[in-house]
Amino acid sequence: MSLTVSNITKTFTKFAALSDVTFEAEPGEFLALLGPSGSGKTTLLRLLAGLDVPDSGAIAFDGDNFLALNARDRRIGMVFQSYALFRHMTVAENIAFGLTVRPAKDRPSKADIKAKVESLLKLIQLEDYGKRFPAQLSGGQRQRVALARALAISPRILLLDEPFGALDALVRKDLRRWLRRIHDETGVTTVFVTHDQEEALDLADRVVVLKEGRIEQIGKPLELYRDPATAFVFEFLGANNQASGTLRGGSVDFGGFSVPAIVKGGSEGAVTARFRPFDTQVSRSGPGFPVKVLSVLPAGANLRLELQGDGGEVYETQHAHDADTSELKAGDTVNLLPTKVYVFA
Amino acid sequence: MRSRPAEAPKTPAAIGLSLVAVFWLGLIILLPLVTVLFEASKAGVEPFLAAVAEPDTIAAIQLTLLVAAIAVPLNAIFGIAAAWCITRFEFKGKGLLLTIIDLPFTISPVIAGLVWMLLFGAQGWFGAWLRLNDIHIVFALPGLVLATVLVTLPFVARELIPLMNDQGTDEEVAARTLGARGWDIFFRITLPNIKWALLYGVLLCTARAMGEFGAVSVVSGHIRGQTNTLPLQIEILYNQYEAVAAFACASILAGLALITLLLKSVLEWRFAGELAANRRH
Numbered sequence: 289m290s291l292t293v294s295n296i297t298k299t300f301t302k303f304a305a306l307s308d309v310t311f312e313a314e315p316g317e318f319l320a321l322l323g324p325s326g327s328g329k330t331t332l333l334r335l336l337a338g339l340d341v342p343d344s345g346a347i348a349f350d351g352d353n354f355l356a357l358n359a360r361d362r363r364i365g366m367v368f369q370s371y372a373l374f375r376h377m378t379v380a381e382n383i384a385f386g387l388t389v390r391p392a393k394d395r396p397s398k399a400d401i402k403a404k405v406e407s408l409l410k411l412i413q414l415e416d417y418g419k420r421f422p423a424q425l426s427g428g429q430r431q432r433v434a435l436a437r438a439l440a441i442s443p444r445i446l447l448l449d450e451p452f453g454a455l456d457a458l459v460r461k462d463l464r465r466w467l468r469r470i471h472d473e474t475g476v477t478t479v480f481v482t483h484d485q486e487e488a489l490d491l492a493d494r495v496v497v498l499k500e501g502r503i504e505q506i507g508k509p510l511e512l513y514r515d516p517a518t519a520f521v522f523e524f525l526g527a528n529n530q531a532s533g534t535l536r537g538g539s540v541d542f543g544g545f546s547v548p549a550i551v552k553g554g555s556e557g558a559v560t561a562r563f564r565p566f567d568t569q570v571s572r573s574g575p576g577f578p579v580k581v582l583s584v585l586p587a588g589a590n591l592r593l594e595l596q597g598d599g600g601e602v603y604e605t606q607h608a609h610d611a612d613t614s615e616l617k618a619g620d621t622v623n624l625l626p627t628k629v630y631v632f633a
Numbered sequence: 634m635r636s637r638p639a640e641a642p643k644t645p646a647a648i649g650l651s652l653v654a655v656f657w658l659g660l661i662i663l664l665p666l667v668t669v670l671f672e673a674s675k676a677g678v679e680p681f682l683a684a685v686a687e688p689d690t691i692a693a694i695q696l697t698l699l700v701a702a703i704a705v706p707l708n709a710i711f712g713i714a715a716a717w718c719i720t721r722f723e724f725k726g727k728g729l730l731l732t733i734i735d736l737p738f739t740i741s742p743v744i745a746g747l748v749w750m751l752l753f754g755a756q757g758w759f760g761a762w763l764r765l766n767d768i769h770i771v772f773a774l775p776g777l778v779l780a781t782v783l784v785t786l787p788f789v790a791r792e793l794i795p796l797m798n799d800q801g802t803d804e805e806v807a808a809r810t811l812g813a814r815g816w817d818i819f820f821r822i823t824l825p826n827i828k829w830a831l832l833y834g835v836l837l838c839t840a841r842a843m844g845e846f847g848a849v850s851v852v853s854g855h856i857r858g859q860t861n862t863l864p865l866q867i868e869i870l871y872n873q874y875e876a877v878a879a880f881a882c883a884s885i886l887a888g889l890a891l892i893t894l895l896l897k898s899v900l901e902w903r904f905a906g907e908l909a910a911n912r913r914h
Contacts, residue, residue, distance in 0.1 A: 337810055359809050366810040372803035376825040386811035389821065441811060 290315050291336075291445060291477060296345035298331055298501075305331040306342070306501045313445075313479060318471050320488035321481045323498035324524070329481045332498070333447050336479060338362050349444060365438030365476070369450040371430045373422040379433050380405050380418035386441035408436040411470065428459040435467070439474065446471075448480035452487065464491055485525050489513065497521050517552060519562065519632035527565050529603045531577070531626070535559045540629050545575035547626050553633025561629035565592070565606040569625045570613060576623030579603060584616050591616075595624055669887055673880035684870075684878035685885065692858045693866035694885065699774070700849075700862060701842040704781040709835050712789025717823075720797040721805075731794075737786045745783045746851025749776055772854030777862065780848035785838045792834030793827055800826055833897065840893045844886060863889075 291313040298306040306328045313319045321329040334340040336347060338359030347354040354362060374382050381388075383405045387396055396404070409415050412432035422430055431451065438446060451467065452460040468491055471478050482488050488495045489509040497504040497512065497520075505517040516522040533540040533547075540549045540561045549561065570576070570593065579595040586592070587606060591613050595603040603624055607613045616622070642651045673681060684690065715734060719727060737745060751757050753770040763770060770776045804826065808818045824831075846864040853860045861869065863886050870879035 339806060339810070360812045360814065362810075363812070364810055366807065368803055368807060370801075370803050372807035374804055374808070374822060385808065385813075385821075389808070389811060389813045389817050437807075437811070 290350065291479070292346070292348045293332075293336070294346045294348075296332070296335060296342045296347065298328075298335065298340070298342045304501050306335075309345070309498075309501070309503055311496050311503065311506055313477055314493075315477060316475045317477055318468070318491065318493045319477075319479045320492035320495045321479060321498060322483070322485060322488040322495050322524075324483055326500070327498040328501040329483075329498050330449060331501075333366075333449055333479065333481050336445070337364050337366050337447055363441060363444050365441060365443030365446045367431075367434045367438050367446070367448045367451055369453050371422075371434040371454075373430055373434060373437070375422050378419050378421055379414065379425070380409070382422070382433055383408050383436045383440050385437060404440060408440055411439075411473075412436045427455050428463055431455065431463060432466075435470070439470075439476075443476060446476050446478040448478065450481055450483070452482075452484075460487075467491070489525070497524065499524075516630065516632075519560075522562055522630055522632065527604050529563050529565065529568075529605075529626075531561050531563070531601075531629075533559060533561050533629075535561075535631055540631065542577070545625065547629050549629045549631050551631045554631050559631045561626070561631055563626040563629045565604050566590075567626060567628040568603075568605040568607070569627060570595075570605065570607065570616070570622045571625065572622055574623055574625060576625030577603075579622060579624045581616055581618050581620040581622060583618055595622070597624075666887060669880055669883045672876070673884040676877045680877050681881045684875075684881040687878065689858045689861065690866060690878070690882055693861050693863045693882070696774075696777070696859075696861065697843050697863040697886075697889075700777050700781050701839055703778045704785060704842050705835060705839050707778075707782055708785055708838055709789050709831065711786065712791075712793055712834060712838075713827075713831070715790045716793035716797050716827075719794055721802060734787050734790050737784055742780075742784050742845065742847030742849075743851060746780050746848035748783075749779050749848075749852050771852045772856065772860055774860075776852035777849055777860065780852045781842050781845050784845050784848045785842045788838035788841060789831065789834035792830045792837070796827060796830045832900065836893050836897045840890045843889050843893075 293312070294310050296306055296309040297304070309328075309332065311319075321332055323329045331340065335342050336354070338354070338357065341355070349362075374385065377385065384401050387401045387404065390396075395401075405418065406415075409418055412435065414429060414432060414436075417425065417429065417433075422433065425433065431454075435448075435451075448467075452463060455463065464487065480492070489512070492509065494506060494508055495512055496506045499520050505512060505521045507515070512521060513525055516525065522528060531542060533542040535541075535549060535551065535554065535556050535558075536546075537556075538549060538551065539546045540559065542561075547561070547563075570579075577597050579597050582594040582596050582602070584591060584593055589608070590606045591609055593603075593605045593607070593613075593616065595605060597603065605624065642648050715730070719730060750771055752759055753763060753776065754760055755764070757771075770779070804822050805818050808822045813821065844864060845862075846868070849862055850865055850868075853862065853865055855861060855865060855869065857869070863882060867879050867882045867886065870882060
């Protein structure tokens with residue numbers, strides 16, 4: 289039971305929303321579609337749900353041609369960013385909707401529907417909330433009801449559109465764990481859209497990174513992080529720094545010192561090297577860019593530094609607390625040495 | 634959306650503004666209404682009842698209710714369809730459609746009556762053909778209905794469009810992904826969500842339909858006992874110096890309007906909780 293998306297292209301009147309998008313979701317996989325706004329991720333989700341039609345390409349699930357199926361016949365559980373709960377129905381009625389709306393011959397008995405609703409209320413830990421209206425729930429509770437409503441139809445795939453977008457940070461983290469647990473319990477193939485790289489890396493089995501309607505890279509969270517294919521992926525997945533240097537024989541020479549490079553493209557000669565905040569060392573006398581300390585911020589177990597080079601360029605670095613760095617204060621002059629840099633085409 | 638509960642006016646400006654509003658309301662709305670009821674009751678109960686029991690008056694009341702009973706459902710259906718179309722789809726000429734819906738608010742009702750005369754009157758475009766086939770539109774019930782429909786066309790649509798815009802399509806789309814078919818979505822999601830605005834629009838439309846004078850006056854032909862609606866009957870009685878009868882009819886018409894408003898208030902009071910839940914979402 290896998291989802292196959294092949295060569296999907298979708299153009300709106302003014303711009304190409306998706307061009308030649310191909311990926312697959314394994315049975316039971318938790319897949320994230322990650323990208324900035326305008327990358328086409330929501331368009332892609334709507335195509336999967338059948339709410340929009342692609343210009344070309346194919347979408348199949350378990351051998352079924354999805355494009356030949358109407359949205360209501362695809363049996364897809366969709367959770368909307370706004371939750372889209374039916375405001376005039378109680379929580380229980382909301383969850384039961386997908387079952388009660390079926391034509392009489394396919395509809396489960398009243399008792400079966402009731403039992404299903406109760407088991408779902410239990411799953412989302414809202415047993416006593418069945419008789420409430422959506423307006424009487426908190427954001428996180430609404431989110432859970434929306435999920436239960438989508439699960440009620442025993443969906444073949446679960447689609448989530450920015451599932452945590454409208455929640456505050458604390459609730460978000462909580463729900464993330466909970467959603468992952470629900471997914472592992474139900475085992476339903478899940479595709480979710482997010483612009484939050486931390487969320488995608490934290491939650492998904494695999495991540496599809498989209499940029500301007502094209503897939504930049506598909507991979508497991510750790511793969512993407514350790515082995516980004518493009519500069520965009522590298523930059524999108526976390527804080528990063530840039531410096532100009534010369535690529536020569538697997539290292540980048542910054543004039544005076546050189547650093548081993550992971551080369552993903554580009555040719556020998558002048559390049560832009562990129563490096564993560566924690567792939568750095570600062571010292572008072574060692575090699576590196578001469579920089580001035582702008583600020584020293586505690587970041588949990590680490591120390592975060594903001595540094596400024598001679599040309600005004602700003603670097604962000606992270607270090608473990610140790611004798612060297614703990615004494616640093618704003619205004620100090622130090623040398624910044626990247627320990628590992630990436631070079632992209 | 635939750636707003637701060639309003640409190641009683643305290644500052645001089647607030648009290649002053651409130652007084653102006655109350656005074657104006659009293660002068661412009663309550664005073665005439667009281668006058669109508671007072672004039673009608675001045676002569677006593679018996680002349681009042683006699684005036685109301687007049688066959689022509691009874692016929693006028695029946696005709697008024699019949700016209701409203703046909704025109705209002707037509708405009709309710711049109712209003713829902715128009716609001717659906719405008720709020721659920723993007724198409725060229727949407728702005729134009731909105732403007733056209735508003736047109737009856739801006740043109741004089743007399744013109745709304747005249748257009749039907751131009752189309753269906755004896756000298757109108759289809760006049761000869763209608764006469765040939767013995768179909769009566771103007772100076773008959775169909776003409777009255779057409780004139781009323783035209784004048785009251787915007788009420789329901791205008792109530793629904795902002796609400797449906799506000800509510801968006803998410804719930805309907807969600808229902809679709811859950812397997813609901815078109816009519817299921819309409820009756821189980823769309824209609825329950827708009828029912829209060831729809832009811833409000835229908836009640837306003839009804840009140841306006843019963844009171845319509847200008848357009849109806851043009852197409853009616855003023856045949857007593859046949860094509861005279863209540864407002865027309867009032868005018869005729871008044872012009873014949875039958876003041877008591879005129880005010881008796883006027884108080885009935887005002888009474889019908891008040892019943893409509895009362896109905897709305899009762900429903901609002903009865904379903905206050907549900908209304909609030911709908912708005913808060």
